[in-house]
């Protein structure tokens with residue numbers, strides 16, 4: 187067996203070789219790479235430039251702990267680190283018209299298994315970005331751009347996070363060539379954990395890098411909010427009770443007002459008569475107290491008193507102690523009402539400061555998460571089995587496990603094999619691209635050997651792990 191397995195159709199012609207790994211069909215001169223830099227002509231032979239990556243698995247801590255509970259456990263790890271052949275550098279053709287480059291046998295816990303290893307070329311793929319920050323990045327549905335080209339949009343915010351949906355077939359192939367190239371390059375960089383500067387129409391500029399804090403309008407974010415304003419009231423009300431008369435937690439989504447909130451009622455706090463702006467949803471919970479922005483709690487507020495609509499003289503009293511704080515604890519101010527019921531800022535008492543610090547302590551770090559999402563239910567299944575739908579059904583029946591560069595994936599319910607994977611769980615630089623444009627990602631299907639043969643697999647192409655490890659062009663790495 188050799189690297190020629192996936193390259194057997196390459197044509198030699200006066201030293202020029204033709205690469206048939208994707209529809210671009212590059213004719214590559216001696217000593218030169220193809221258009222994607224993934225293949226090259228080495229002395230008249232087409233070669234995959236990057237090595238095939240074999241991962242050494244880490245011990246499965248959960249299974250070790252489980253085994254430890256058994257009476258007859260010998261003390262050995264249930265599963266010693268094992269070698270896993272990944273699709274990184276494995277080669278493929280697109281569309282698939284021949285068996286996957288590596289179909290590798292192994293024995294796991296006494297069962298004969300097969301892993302079908304390939305590189306997938308995905309025109310239908312995208313990137314979901316979760317940005318743990320309460321900073322406002324832009325309106326929902328706004329275009330997200332790189333170098334002026336639209337590469338995606340802002341999607342629904344999730345709890346404590348701003349979400350972007352990038353890439354997808356419409357940006358890759360449905361717009362101008364420039365848009366397709368910009369989209370492909372942005373996705374490639376994000377998936378390979380490189381920083382990418384994104385600009386949101388009507389919003390912020392944010393530098394996103396998987397596993398790193400976002401940089402919003404030039405400022406590195408520190409914290410994800412502890413919860414919405416109402417949740418923060420619920421969490422910390424008992425700790426405030428003896429030190430304040432009112433707390434307002436400023437939040438772009440739900441601003442909380444302690445004395446009105448169920449958390450304050452439960453503690454028998456008396457009404458303070460401070461009415462905030464916005465729409466009252468339920469007692470002590472207010473929507474739309476300000477516009478979204480980069481100020482307090484993801485609003486555009488820089489002076490928290492801007493959101494105080496009125497102070498009721500029938501209810502409030504001179505000397506009333508008011509804390510205003512954001513959902514990350516980054517912004518906080520302490521006020522006392524004077525004789526005219528006007529809030530006067532002063533130094534925060536230590537006991538109150540401790541609770542503000544506790545809000546900050548309970549915030550997780552600001553972080554960018556990049557999930558690669560793609561459909562593996564197309565032609566690449568033909569590289570696994572002669573009867574492609576049986577692979578799809580086998581995945582649905584959980585007889586076949588899908589991994590991406592050795593990392594676990596989430597497979598969406600319904601048709602196809604539509605999966606998502608956290609790129610930080612994959613080896614570094616797992617992704618490539620081709621100029622069609624499309625992304626190239628590693629993919630592995632693991633199942634029992636008898637199941638593989640039953641679903642029409644290429645049994646005569648099965649090789650052993652030792653066969654693969656004996657190849658020249660193999661790189662060993664540790665599982666991230």
Ligand code: SF4
Pocket residue numbers: 205206207208209210211212219220221222223224225620621
């Ligand atoms: S772009 Fe890359 S994969 Fe496609 S034909 Fe050219 S060298 Fe081969």
